[in-house]
Amino acid sequence: MKLDSKIPEGHISQKWTDYKDHLKLVAPNNRPKIDIIVVGTGLAGASAAASFAEMGYNVKAFCYQDSPRRAHSIAAQGGINAAKNYQNDGDSTFRLFYDTIKGGDYRAREANVHRLAEVSGNIIDQCVAQGVPFARDYGGLLDNRSFGGTQVQRTFYAAGQTGQQLLLGAYSSLSRQIGLGRVDMYNRHEMLELVKVDGKARGIIARNLITGEIERHSAHAVIIASGGYGNVYFLSTNAMGSNVTAGWKIHKQGALFANPCYVQIHPTCIPVHGTNQSKLTLMSESLRNSGRIWVPKKKEDAEAIRAGKLKPTQIAEEDRDYYLERRYPAFGNLVPRDVASRAAKERCDAGFGIEANDTNEGVYLDFSTEIQNKGKQTAYAKGNHNPSQEEITTLGKAWLEEKYGNLFTMYQKITDENPYETPMKIYPAVHYTMGGVWVDYNLQSTIPGCFVAGEANFSDHGANRLGASALMQGLADGYFVLPYTVSNYLADDIRTGKISTDLPEFVEAEKSVKDSINKFLSNNGTKSVDHFHKRLGNIMWNKVGMGRNEQGLKEAIEEIAALKEEFFKDVYVPGNADELNPELEKALRVADFIELGQLMAIDGLQRKESCGGHFREEYQDAEGETLRDDENFKFVGAWEYKGYDIKNEELHKEELKYEFIKIAARNYK
Amino acid sequence: MSAAKNINISLQIWRQKNSKEKGKMETYKLNDVSTASSFLEMLDQLNEQLVNERKEPVAFDHDCREGICGMCSLYINGRAHGPDTGITTCQLHMRMFNDGDTIVIEPWRSAAFPVIKDLIVDRTSFDRIQQAGGFVSVNTSGNTIDANATPIPKEDADKAFEAAACIGCGACVATCKNGSAMLFVGAKVSQYALLPQGRVEATARVLNMVRQMDEEGFGNCTNTGACEIECPKGISLENIARMNREFLSASLK
Ligand SMILES: Cc1cc2nc3c(=O)[nH]c(=O)nc-3n(C[C@H](O)[C@H](O)[C@H](O)COP(=O)(O)OP(=O)(O)OC[C@H]3O[C@@H](n4cnc5c(N)ncnc54)[C@H](O)[C@@H]3O)c2cc1C
Ligand code: SF4
Ligand code: FES
Numbered sequence: 001m002k003l004d005s006k007i008p009e010g011h012i013s014q015k016w017t018d019y020k021d022h023l024k025l026v027a028p029n030n031r032p033k034i035d036i037i038v039v040g041t042g043l044a045g046a047s048a049a050a051s052f053a054e055m056g057y058n059v060k061a062f063c064y065q066d067s068p069r070r071a072h073s074i075a076a077q078g079g080i081n082a083a084k085n086y087q088n089d090g091d092s093t094f095r096l097f098y099d100t101i102k103g104g105d106y107r108a109r110e111a112n113v114h115r116l117a118e119v120s121g122n123i124i125d126q127c128v129a130q131g132v133p134f135a136r137d138y139g140g141l142l143d144n145r146s147f148g149g150t151q152v153q154r155t156f157y158a159a160g161q162t163g164q165q166l167l168l169g170a171y172s173s174l175s176r177q178i179g180l181g182r183v184d185m186y187n188r189h190e191m192l193e194l195v196k197v198d199g200k201a202r203g204i205i206a207r208n209l210i211t212g213e214i215e216r217h218s219a220h221a222v223i224i225a226s227g228g229y230g231n232v233y234f235l236s237t238n239a240m241g242s243n244v245t246a247g248w249k250i251h252k253q254g255a256l257f258a259n260p261c262y263v264q265i266h267p268t269c270i271p272v273h274g275t276n277q278s279k280l281t282l283m284s285e286s287l288r289n290s291g292r293i294w295v296p297k298k299k300e301d302a303e304a305i306r307a308g309k310l311k312p313t314q315i316a317e318e319d320r321d322y323y324l325e326r327r328y329p330a331f332g333n334l335v336p337r338d339v340a341s342r343a344a345k346e347r348c349d350a351g352f353g354i355e356a357n358d359t360n361e362g363v364y365l366d367f368s369t370e371i372q373n374k375g376k377q378t379a380y381a382k383g384n385h386n387p388s389q390e391e392i393t394t395l396g397k398a399w400l401e402e403k404y405g406n407l408f409t410m411y412q413k414i415t416d417e418n419p420y421e422t423p424m425k426i427y428p429a430v431h432y433t434m435g436g437v438w439v440d441y442n443l444q445s446t447i448p449g450c451f452v453a454g455e456a457n458f459s460d461h462g463a464n465r466l467g468a469s470a471l472m473q474g475l476a477d478g479y480f481v482l483p484y485t486v487s488n489y490l491a492d493d494i495r496t497g498k499i500s501t502d503l504p505e506f507v508e509a510e511k512s513v514k515d516s517i518n519k520f521l522s523n524n525g526t527k528s529v530d531h532f533h534k535r536l537g538n539i540m541w542n543k544v545g546m547g548r549n550e551q552g553l554k555e556a557i558e559e560i561a562a563l564k565e566e567f568f569k570d571v572y573v574p575g576n577a578d579e580l581n582p583e584l585e586k587a588l589r590v591a592d593f594i595e596l597g598q599l600m601a602i603d604g605l606q607r608k609e610s611c612g613g614h615f616r617e618e619y620q621d622a623e624g625e626t627l628r629d630d631e632n633f634k635f636v637g638a639w640e641y642k643g644y645d646i647k648n649e650e651l652h653k654e655e656l657k658y659e660f661i662k663i664a665a666r667n668y669k
Numbered sequence: 670m671s672a673a674k675n676i677n678i679s680l681q682i683w684r685q686k687n688s689k690e691k692g693k694m695e696t697y698k699l700n701d702v703s704t705a706s707s708f709l710e711m712l713d714q715l716n717e718q719l720v721n722e723r724k725e726p727v728a729f730d731h732d733c734r735e736g737i738c739g740m741c742s743l744y745i746n747g748r749a750h751g752p753d754t755g756i757t758t759c760q761l762h763m764r765m766f767n768d769g770d771t772i773v774i775e776p777w778r779s780a781a782f783p784v785i786k787d788l789i790v791d792r793t794s795f796d797r798i799q800q801a802g803g804f805v806s807v808n809t810s811g812n813t814i815d816a817n818a819t820p821i822p823k824e825d826a827d828k829a830f831e832a833a834a835c836i837g838c839g840a841c842v843a844t845c846k847n848g849s850a851m852l853f854v855g856a857k858v859s860q861y862a863l864l865p866q867g868r869v870e871a872t873a874r875v876l877n878m879v880r881q882m883d884e885e886g887f888g889n890c891t892n893t894g895a896c897e898i899e900c901p902k903g904i905s906l907e908n909i910a911r912m913n914r915e916f917l918s919a920s921l922k
Contacts, residue, residue, distance in 0.1 A: 051809045066730065067796050069837055070738040086817060122811040129813035131805045131866045133830040140820030158830055164737055165833060172804035179800035187793060210785055239732040273705040274673065278713055279734045410736060413753075413760045414707075479809050528720040530713070574725050579687065580786045582728055583720065 003256070003638060003654045006440040007111040012660040013093075016115040019441075023484050024491035031056035033497070034490050037204055037219040039191045039246050041068035043163075043471060044454025045225030046170035047478025053177035055483060057490075060217055061174070062186045062206055064241055064585075069171045072227050072239040073474060076163020077284035077407065078147060079155035080471040082120035087144050091152040093117045098661060099150050100469060103336050104434070104462020105612035105628060106663050107259070107636070109656065111441060112459045119480040120472055124156055126479060132169040134158050145286055146334065147467035155468045160284050160407045166471055170478070189215070192588065194222060194250045194450065195509045201250075201450035202499050205509045207517075209585065212578040214513055216506045218499035221449045221486055224250060225478070228433040228455035230263065232593045232600065233545075234537025236430035237269060237282040243589040244596050247437050247456050255445035256638035256652060258438035258458035260596065261604035264465050264613045265546050266431030267340035270414055270424075271355045271362040280429040281414055283365070284407055285467045288333045290374075290400065291365040291424070293340070294320040295352040302352045312354070312364055312423050323347055327623075331668040338464045338612050338626075339668055341428035345546050346624060348427070355425060364423035371396030371420075428546060432470060434461045434613060435603075438638040438654075442485035443477060451486055453477035458636070463612025517577050520587045525570040529586040532567045536560065536590070536597055544601050549617040556601040557647065564594045598646040599639060606651060609633045630663055673705035676768040680715065682727055683775045685784050688791075692784065694773075704764040708751060709734060709741065711763055728787040734759040736901065739836030742843070743788060744775040749840035749899040757838060757901045777843035781850070781886045792839050794885035795853060802877035803857045805866050825863050832859040834902045841896035841904075847888030852896040854882050855908035862915050872919040879916055 008019040026034065034057050038049040041063040049061040063071060083096040096117040101108055124142070128134065134156050135143040144153040158165040177183040186206065193205040195218070203218035229244035230236035251257045268283045296302045297319050304310040323343055325332045335343075344363045347353065355362030375396025379387035387395070397420050401408065408419050415425070436458040443451050443459070454474040461469065500506075539559050543552035567590070575581040609629035610619040619627040635653040642648040677700045685692025699718065702711050709731050716726035732740040741758040745751035751761045766772065774788065782790040807813065833856070841852035858875050861867025867874070890909060897906045 047809065054809055065732055065738070065740060066792060067837065069796070069799075070732055070740050072733065072738075074738050074836075075733045075735050084816075119811070122813075125813045125816045126807075126809065126811050128816040128819075129805065129807045129866055131829075131861055131864050133826050133833050133860065133864065134816075135830075136821055136823045136826040138823050140822050140826075141817050158833075161737065161834060164836075165830070168833060172799065173807075173809055175796065175800045176804040176806060178796075179802075185796075187796075239738065240734060241732050274703050276703055276706045276710050276714055278707070278710045281735055409755070410760070413736075413756055413762065416762070416764060480811055528717055530717060572720065572723070574720060574723065580728055580789065583726060 001446065001640060001652055003438070003652050004440060005109065005654055006442060007109070008441065012110060012114045015111050016118060020484055023488040026487050026491050026494060028056055030494040032058060034058065034493060035060065035219040035499070036486070037217060037222045038062070038225060039204065039223065040071065040225035040227060040454070040456070041174065042071035042073035042225060042227055042454060043167055043170055043474030044478045045223070046071070046167065046174045047475050048223055048225060048453060048482045049183055050170060050173035050177050051479055051483045052486070053182035059177070059183045060186065060219065061183055062189045062191055064188065064190045064209065066187050068174055068185065068187070069168060071167060072242050073167045073471070074164045075239065076471055077160045077282065078286040079145065079157035079162045079468045080123070080166060081147070081154050081468040082124045082156060082472065083117055083154060084121050084124060086142060087153045089152045091154050095152065096120060096154065100460070100466060101462065101661050102666060103466035104464050105626070105666055106462065106630065106634070106658065107611055107656065108460055108462030110658060110660060115481070116460050116473055116476050119476045122480060123472060123475045127166060127169050130169040130173060132158070132165050134165070145289060147285060150466065157286070160286070160404060163471060166475065170475070190585065191246050192249065192513045193509045194253050194447070195505050196253055196447065197499065197503055197505050200448045203501065203506060205513045207513070210580050212576070212581065214510055216501035216510060218501045218506070220490055220493045220496060220499065221451065223451045223453060223482065223486070224437065224456050225453045226456045228436070229593070229596060230430045230433050232536065232597050233430040233540045234533050235272065235277060235280050235541070237266060237280050240279060243592065245589050245592045247452070248592040248596055250437060250445060250447060250450055252641050253447060254641070255447050255450060256438040256640055257435070257599065258636050258638040259435035259603065260600040260639070261544070261607060262434035262463050262613050263430060264337060264432040264434060265341040265428045267337055267344060267428050268365060268426045269429035270411065271427040272357070272359060274357065281410065282429070282431065283411060283424060283426060285337070287365060287404060287407065290370040290403070291333065291367050292322055292369055293324050293333055293363055293365055294322045295347045295354060295363050297321045299351050302354055305354045306356045306360060308356060321347070321352070328668045335668045336464060336466060338615070341546060342615060344428055355427065361427045362425040363427065365426045366423035367400060367419065371400060374399040432465055434458065434463060434465055438636070442488070443481055444485065444489065449489060451482060453482060463614055516588070517584065520571065520573045520584060521577055523571055523573060525572040527570050527572060529571060529573065529583055529590050532563065532571060533586070533590045533593065535563060536594055539563070540597050540600070544597070544604055547615050547617050548604050550605065553601050553605040557598055557605070560594060560598040560601065561647070564598070567591070567594060595646050599649060602646065602649065603637055603639065607633055607637065626666070673703050675701045675703055676763065676766065678702060678766060678769070679771040681771060681773045682788070684727070684787055687786055688783055702763055704762070706763045707734065707759060708745070708761040708763065709759050728789050730789045731759055736760040737836060739838040742777050742790065742839065744777060744843060746773050749777070749844040750901055754898065755901060755903060757836070777839055779842050779848040781848060782839060782842065792837070794887070795837050795839065795850070797885060798850070798854060798878055798881045799857065801881035802874040805861065806870060807866070819865055821864065829860050829863040832856045832863065832904065832908050835904050836902055838901060840899045840901060842887065844895045844899040845888065846893065846895070847891060849890045849896070850882050850887040851890040851909045851912065852900060852904055854878055855912035856904045858912040858915055859908040862911060871915060872922055875912065875915040875919045
């Protein structure tokens with residue numbers, strides 16, 4: 001198989017414009033003859049479904065929650081980037097493009113990323129027009145803040161609930177189309193198989209999660225916008241239901257899966273509390289604008305803190321190691337996520353972690369300096385030039401509350417500690433997956449007619465995603481890319497007519513889904529689905545986690561292969577097929593996670609370099625920074641499924657060409 | 670911080686096979702629950718125990734477990750989202766309970782939210798209300814004016830945001846003795862009423878949303894204010910007042 005990325009010719013700043021001008025169109029009177037399926041209604045799916053419906057296509061949209069408004073995108077906290085240069089700090093399309101490529105450690109596609117930067121400004125205009133209440137300054141204009149890995153303020157936000165507001169915006173557009181009868185919305189439905197006819201994607205098999213009924217749905221094109229696969233680790237910041245099933249099923253049908261080993265570990269999550277933990281909670285990275293990260297300088301202090309004999313507030317300023325400011329003076333606490341995460345692990349591995357459990361994993365995110373600074377500023381702004389210490393502290397805390405109140409409350413509810421008084425405890429956790437289904441410039445997978453958008457594809461973030469860029473990508477894909485590229489594809493389908501769900505391909509796909517469900521329900525094993533999921537998570541976190549090495553990866557590949565055998569033999573799934581059955585839902589998802597987990601380890605093993613979220617311990621420089629190998633690994637690793645044994649998957653390489661950006665070592669010092 | 674410890678509890682949980690069959694309360698014992706666990710992690714633990722005993726686990730709704738998706742519900746000891754204010758069930762932690770406690774768990778109960786199974790109810794009536802008018806009719810083309818072309822007073826933007834923060838969980842309905850959805854609908858109507866983008870269709874919006882709300886079988890608001898107290902996002906009763914004003918002026922047009 002030869003990978004054709006279909007990147008248009010021409011100068012980077014003109015590629016998308018020229019390309020769009022020459023794409024084929026579907027005339028308005030022909031659009032109602034065409035059906036489109038959208039799997040997933042997060043930012044990517046909801047925006048795509050709303051756009052297609054508005055253009056006049058017949059749209060069927062699917063999500064596993066009870067409402068599209070609950071897609072995982074709702075949880076995004078910090079913000080969304082756009083190159084609007086409202087703050088006059090030198091931002092531009094090129095700079096956003098440059099930061100994203102560099103942030104991704106030169107493992108993303110230039111043309112895709114430039115397109116993303118180009119449409120970013122439009123996204124904000126679109127959302128504001130929909131009534132998304134972004135934060136504003138006193139002049140009534142939009143406010144911005146900065147995020148890790150950049151030196152400009154280009155992030156638009158709505159308190160700590162940006163994803164919620166953006167998703168509700170997309171959901172409202174989608175709701176309008178549902179109300180108008182142009183979208184059939186299938187809530188509580190899970191796509192379990194893709195149906196191909198003559199090699200093209202022509203429909204899906206879905207399970208109605210309430211009745212258990214297996215349904216056939218046909219269409220002229222299928223768009224997968226099913227989100228990321230971070231839950232392969234069991235513990236992650238993803239919603240509990242997030243899964244890889246849609247992406248993995250199309251992979252098994254011929255779509256290549258790219259860069260599966262690129263997983264983003266987010267530096268600011270609440271540390272694990274104990275063995276019953278079900279998921280991890282993120283504290284928005286925007287907190288790094290105001291918080292300073294440190295651990296004790298002396299090991300004895302760290303030990304005393306863990307033993308509960310010392311409080312962080314009792315550690316003198318000179319005994320604190322602000323290790324990010326020390327190591328990376330130019331970016332300080334705002335280094336990119338992969339850098340910040342590894343630096344925390346390095347300190348904890350060296351014995352300076354502060355969490356009082358058997359992991360000892362945790363560092364401090366301290367707001368006391370900010371409270372003083374902002375308190376003073378506010379007092380001065382109010383004309384009080386001689387504020388007392390108490391006044392300063394009160395004003396400083398009020399400033400923090402206005403900016404991050406909901407996050408502080410969330411932290412307090414979970415940990416029972418007051419972050420206004422004592423530093424937050426944070427530790428890195430699995431957060432976002434840069435890998436995903438391989439797509440070309442049109443966002444089409446290697447299966448004709450099957451497009452993939454948002455976190456489910458691999459295309460824009462390289463080996464590491466900068467903060468506030470996933471929301472941007474999801475909406476860019478759905479509002480501004482797919483409407484053009486999918487129409488181009490569909491232009492050849494205006495005479496095809498309705499696709500019958502009685503075709504043998506549908507019958508067969510339905511049977512295979514039913515067979516796998518029945519197999520689980522009649523398995524008579526002894527262990528719960530979660531038991532296996534947790535074991536998979538353990539292997540993944542320890543051997544395919546923040547740092548990986550050859551030996552660990554090799555072990556992981558074997559251990560997961562064995563786990564897979566055991567899972568299919570010994571899993572116990574209660575209940576029936578024809579009812580709401582959450583254990584069955586989980587079993588079907590975990591089966592796919594196990595196979596993907598193995599592929600992640602295989603992909604990590606072949607990539608003999610360190611870059612972004614993929615840190616191979618053998619490849620680091622004297623200061624512990626990533627050592628990329630551009631000579632040999634400047635490619636996208638795209639895997640082709642070759643049957644039951646994942647070890648047989650075949651690697652295809654898409655060379656990455658950097659014509660408009662000069663590759664350099666990634667330096668944040 | 671109070672150090673985490675393990676407690677033993679007893680649970681009374683509503684079990685109902687599906688929307689057609691009758692349900693009943695069942696009692697379960699659960700030991701060694703860490704007080705650092707969330708309420709839903711406690712239910713996970715119960716379900717693990719039930720699966721190991723080859724019994725059917727309890728079905729309950731949840732997804733983000735961060736207090737933002739609005740999927741979790743649960744009526745706990747007679748209160749929507751349990752014994753704490755300003756939170757969802759997924760944010761409720763077991764440190765709120767004592768060793769030996771009996772905890773009663775029921776689904777949301779409202780005519781407009783039929784039970785699907787055990788503790789899971791159908792809240793799609795909220796979606797249908799939104800579909801009736803909870804949007805700005807702008808095309809998704811991106812050919813809109815520059816976002817800063819219409820300055821919006823910070824105060825209005827903040828108020829719109831506060832209304833928009835509703836997560837659609839339905840606690841307001843569940844806790845209201847009339848099963849009224851006015852807080853939810855009021856929040857939506859307010860968000861758009863406060864922003865210039867939403868003004869053009871304000872009349873049609875409020876009329877359509879209120880009509881749909883009535884059709885879905887939600888009760889009337891008698892201003893008891895229980896909804897505001899149990900709302901995890903602090904949505905204020907002001908929004909109901911604003912909706913009423915919007916409705917009145919729309920009806921007079
Ligand atoms: C806690 C948190 C905070 C974040 N903060 C930020 C931030 O500040 N800025 C930023 O840019 N990014 C942030 N991100 C990342 C960003 O939120 C996600 O990458 C993005 O929202 C993904 O959007 P999506 O549309 O691709 O997928 P999702 O929003 O995950 O949507 C997936 C959809 O697919 C559906 N689905 C999945 N599988 C199936 C199936 N088999 N059948 C039917 N439907 C299915 C689901 O129901 C859902 O509707 C954050 C992520 C997390 C976890
Ligand atoms: S108003 Fe409050 S209680 Fe009601 S649905 Fe919204 S968030 Fe939930
Ligand atoms: S599970 Fe999302 S709000 Fe509780």
